[in-house]
Amino acid sequence: MKKDINIKEVARKCGVSIATVSRVFNNSGPVKESTRKKIEKIIEETGYRPNVLARELAEKKTHLVGMIVHSMIGEGLPRTINGVNDVLQQHDFNLLISCSNGSFESEMKHFEIFRSKRVEGILFATREFKKEHSKIIKKLPIPVVVLLQKTSQEKIPYVAFDNYRFAKEATKRLFELGHSKFAFIGGPVNATNAIERQQGFVHALLESGLEVEEALIKNGDYTIEDGYWKMESLLSEKKELTAVVAVNDGMAIGAINCLQDHGVNVPDEISVLGLDDTVLAKALRLKLSGVHYSYTDLGKVGAEILLKQIESNELKFEKHLIPYTIHLRESVARVKPSDGRMIGNIFSPQ
Amino acid sequence: MKKDINIKEVARKCGVSIATVSRVFNNSGPVKESTRKKIEKIIEETGYRPNVLARELAEKKTHLVGMIVHSMIGEGLPRTINGVNDVLQQHDFNLLISCSNGSFESEMKHFEIFRSKRVEGILFATREFKKEHSKIIKKLPIPVVVLLQKTSQEKIPYVAFDNYRFAKEATKRLFELGHSKFAFIGGPVNATNAIERQQGFVHALLESGLEVEEALIKNGDYTIEDGYWKMESLLSEKKELTAVVAVNDGMAIGAINCLQDHGVNVPDEISVLGLDDTVLAKALRLKLSGVHYSYTDLGKVGAEILLKQIESNELKFEKHLIPYTIHLRESVARVKPSDGRMIGNIFSPQ
DNA sequence: TTGTATGCGTTATCAA
DNA sequence: TTGATAACGCATACAA
Numbered sequence: 001m002k003k004d005i006n007i008k009e010v011a012r013k014c015g016v017s018i019a020t021v022s023r024v025f026n027n028s029g030p031v032k033e034s035t036r037k038k039i040e041k042i043i044e045e046t047g048y049r050p051n052v053l054a055r056e057l058a059e060k061k062t063h064l065v066g067m068i069v070h071s072m073i074g075e076g077l078p079r080t081i082n083g084v085n086d087v088l089q090q091h092d093f094n095l096l097i098s099c100s101n102g103s104f105e106s107e108m109k110h111f112e113i114f115r116s117k118r119v120e121g122i123l124f125a126t127r128e129f130k131k132e133h134s135k136i137i138k139k140l141p142i143p144v145v146v147l148l149q150k151t152s153q154e155k156i157p158y159v160a161f162d163n164y165r166f167a168k169e170a171t172k173r174l175f176e177l178g179h180s181k182f183a184f185i186g187g188p189v190n191a192t193n194a195i196e197r198q199q200g201f202v203h204a205l206l207e208s209g210l211e212v213e214e215a216l217i218k219n220g221d222y223t224i225e226d227g228y229w230k231m232e233s234l235l236s237e238k239k240e241l242t243a244v245v246a247v248n249d250g251m252a253i254g255a256i257n258c259l260q261d262h263g264v265n266v267p268d269e270i271s272v273l274g275l276d277d278t279v280l281a282k283a284l285r286l287k288l289s290g291v292h293y294s295y296t297d298l299g300k301v302g303a304e305i306l307l308k309q310i311e312s313n314e315l316k317f318e319k320h321l322i323p324y325t326i327h328l329r330e331s332v333a334r335v336k337p338s339d340g341r342m343i344g345n346i347f348s349p350q
Numbered sequence: 351m352k353k354d355i356n357i358k359e360v361a362r363k364c365g366v367s368i369a370t371v372s373r374v375f376n377n378s379g380p381v382k383e384s385t386r387k388k389i390e391k392i393i394e395e396t397g398y399r400p401n402v403l404a405r406e407l408a409e410k411k412t413h414l415v416g417m418i419v420h421s422m423i424g425e426g427l428p429r430t431i432n433g434v435n436d437v438l439q440q441h442d443f444n445l446l447i448s449c450s451n452g453s454f455e456s457e458m459k460h461f462e463i464f465r466s467k468r469v470e471g472i473l474f475a476t477r478e479f480k481k482e483h484s485k486i487i488k489k490l491p492i493p494v495v496v497l498l499q500k501t502s503q504e505k506i507p508y509v510a511f512d513n514y515r516f517a518k519e520a521t522k523r524l525f526e527l528g529h530s531k532f533a534f535i536g537g538p539v540n541a542t543n544a545i546e547r548q549q550g551f552v553h554a555l556l557e558s559g560l561e562v563e564e565a566l567i568k569n570g571d572y573t574i575e576d577g578y579w580k581m582e583s584l585l586s587e588k589k590e591l592t593a594v595v596a597v598n599d600g601m602a603i604g605a606i607n608c609l610q611d612h613g614v615n616v617p618d619e620i621s622v623l624g625l626d627d628t629v630l631a632k633a634l635r636l637k638l639s640g641v642h643y644s645y646t647d648l649g650k651v652g653a654e655i656l657l658k659q660i661e662s663n664e665l666k667f668e669k670h671l672i673p674y675t676i677h678l679r680e681s682v683a684r685v686k687p688s689d690g691r692m693i694g695n696i697f698s699p700q
Numbered sequence: 701t702t703g704t705a706t707g708c709g710t711t712a713t714c715a716a
Numbered sequence: 717t718t719g720a721t722a723a724c725g726c727a728t729a730c731a732a
Contacts (some may be wrong), residue, residue, distance in 0.1 A: 054709030
């Protein structure tokens with residue numbers, strides 16, 4: 001393996017001091033044209049590249065941002081990373097990534113590791129934001145922005161989707177279409193985003209004067225398979241039902257498959273809405289209704305907030321909510337108020 | 351923002367030299383129990399963490415690996431990253447990531463950037479491996495492993511799927527089921543993986559004594575929508591057809607949707623096979639036939655090869671192909687040889 | 701068992 | 717216009 005050439009070597013070859021070489025490379029001072037030319041030639045020949053480590057040590061800046069994510073499965077986090085990546089590159093920052101695969105220990109460990117690597121800021125995406133996270137973040141002398149979680153009580157900057165709000169709003173849209181018999185297929189009980197959506201759903205019912213039946217709320221694990229089984233379980237409750245709200249696309253698809261296997265027409269007998277809008281939904285024949293939001297934008301905003309704090313050199317609490325749009329498509333139908341029967345499916349374009 | 355405390359500060363507070371502090375922290379030499387205790391206490395109190403930059407500069411090791419990927423869309427690269435991440439963490443290495451979003455310039459630039467960051471190795475995943483890539487890699491004094499591309503002529507280590515082979519084998523499986531009228535929906539013309547699969551398909555036909563009709567090969571862009579339109583286009587050719595092989599799941603799904611819209615039964619009239627097996631396939635009612643391979647494993651193997659070369663300190667050409675399995679499921683049927691009609695669908699479990 | 705001194709490869713300050 | 721030299725924060729060989 002070739003050895004790296006350093007500034008001293010270049011200086012020696014040119015018969016000048018390292019200071020002059022540094023000035024040439026960084027254009028950081030006056031150099032006579034002839035010596036500049038000579039040095040540039042040697043730099044070209046030797047392929048000299050300054051050791052950024054040494055530079056960073058001297059400058060006390062690493063131009064490094066760390067990002068801790070809990071998963072690489074599904075399109076959400078990868079797209080978020082992509083957004084982060086874009087903004088960081090525009091600002092000549094580099095991205096250090098750690099995927100914890102849901103391990104709390106791994107998350108905590110990487111705050112330490114990233115810190116000792118002297119990253120200038122950290123982006124943090126976890127499934128469940130805990131007190132310990134908050135504690136370690138507050139000890140850090142660098143800015144941290146939490147992604148996809150609200151941390152309002154803790155005064156830690158975050159960028160998130162307004163899960164509670166869009167879940168409530170989307171459910172109310174179904175109510176306005178005449179639905180009054182709702183079921184909910186939720187996510188893991190420790191996934192904050194899933195819980196917020198569930199609360200949004202529940203509050204939509206309450207605010208609409210409907211009762212919330214515990215038996216008609218099932219918690220799943222986000223997968224298509226589990227959506228199927230949870231729908232199966234809902235059907236076995238033998239309750240009247242005109243609408244199923246699922247916490248994500250996968251479970252909505254599983255639910256639809258299950259309903260169809262039971263000879264239930266979607267949406268004429270039961271409407272299905274997913275609180276999500278991923279590429280999965282596109283695979284369905286039936287156009288799935290859902291809520292759309294951009295993970296890429298979320299990543300971009302997160303990175304921008306972080307960079308702002310890095311550059312201004314101050315930690316500041318701020319929060320951003322990324323916009324969403326609700327799309328009712330073929331999987332949702334209107335209910336005729338008088339007798340509870342459907343009167344054909346409605347769907348907005350797009 | 352708090353200032354970082356350094357080893358000198360800790361030494362001063364303890365009334366010892368920095369060497370002793372270093373010895374305590376790294377457990378790298380004899381220290382009297384009482385002074386050790388005292389130093390550990392101060393370390394605890396001050397939250398001292400050694401500046402890894404300085405350490406790395408002194409040790410000339412960064413424990414950093416760079417990874418350049420061309421996309422974060424789709425499940426392939428994210429899963430690959432996950433595999434890489436796992437292996438790297440086991441070996442106490444950190445992962446610097448750059449997503450080029452397909453930009454050749456960005457890729458080339460990040461070889462430079464990563465190099466100047468003194469990464470100890472680079473993992474590289476691009477859509478089309480070019481001469482320029484090869485050139486810049488060969489100039490690098492650190493090991494590079496190419497992912498998801500073969501670089502045989504260039505003698506650069508790689509880990510890939512055997513696209514050509516599984517495409518050929520899967521196509522022949524259809525031939526063995528009696529199919530002789532094939533169409534192919536391919537990928538972008540500059541995507542090496544797509545091209546290899548297409549060649550595998552073509553050679554399967556040739557080796558089976560079948561003719562290859564140019565008109566029955568369409569190139570698409572991997573999306574469900576485009577799969578639909580390419581199938582539409584194939585149908586408009588008005589050729590006899592019993593099997594469609596698509597380069598990925600998305601286009602296979604689009605093709606199936608199109609066929610169903612045209613009242614063509616899958617698989618009784620036309621069988622469909624995707625050379626892929628992603629979560630998308632699970633969204634379909636009809637169990638899609640495809641080829642399965644693990645991106646996570648690919649990432650792991652790539653990281654292992656790279657680490658081996660980093661640790662042994664020598665660049666070495668080696669190649670690895672990740673195993674695959676072919677799964678014929680409901681979307682594929684047997685053809686009765688005599689008259690070309692189907693005789694029901696077959697599918698292997700799983 | 702502990703301390704001193706040097707090197708790691710830069711940048712930056714100051715003097716020449 | 718240039719060069720010497722002091723940081724930057726740590727590891728480590730060598731001395732005590």
